[in-house]
Amino acid sequence: MQTVLLVIHVLIAIFLIAVVLLQRSEGGALGIGGGGGGAMSSRGAANLLTRTTAGLAGAFMVTSILLAIVSGSHTAPTSILDSPLTMPAPAGSTAPASTETAPAVPAAPAEPSAPISE
Template sequence: MQNVVLIVHLLLALSLIGVVLVQRSEGGGLGIGGGDSSPQAGRPPLTAMAKLTWALAIAFISTSLFLTVLAAQQSASTSVLDRLGVPAPAEAPATSGLPAADSLLPPSLDSDSLAPPPAE
């Protein structure tokens, strides 16, 4: 079932890309240039291509949500490593060669190391 929905999802994605690329550009993207900017200019009615784009977009989002629900239901509560039989590490790995955490802190304001060296 998941494979069928995934194939439909991919076909919807490809057809949505195709329909969007075939549509005529009306200009005025992001409000830049072109188009009638008078207040009386209404929005043009939806064309068949625009309705098809909306239908494909809604179907694409629906299959996306459906695939997400299917994946969540089929997910296991165990790790892949648990299923392979690899033992989990009991402790964090040793941090050899790294400086101590206290030495990574910035010097305090009371420290004299912030003062410039004396002039000689």
């Protein structure tokens, strides 16, 4: 379910970017110096691209919320980095597997106690 929602979410994002880039700029640097009448003119009326943008934006928000809900319902770790590393037990051992995170480093060999003479 989460994978299907994620694929739909990505497709909506790609279409939303494409539709926004297809729209014609109205200029005016965010309305600075453009006057107040521009928002009420016929150019401000909703056409196909602006309705499509609004629909895709709404669908993007809905899939975002659904993905947040679905991802919050998982309780078991899904990544190998989240689960502890278990070491297998030696072949002839009856002891359970250890849960060490790294193998033990072997001790350095002991030096001989008596000096070697030639």
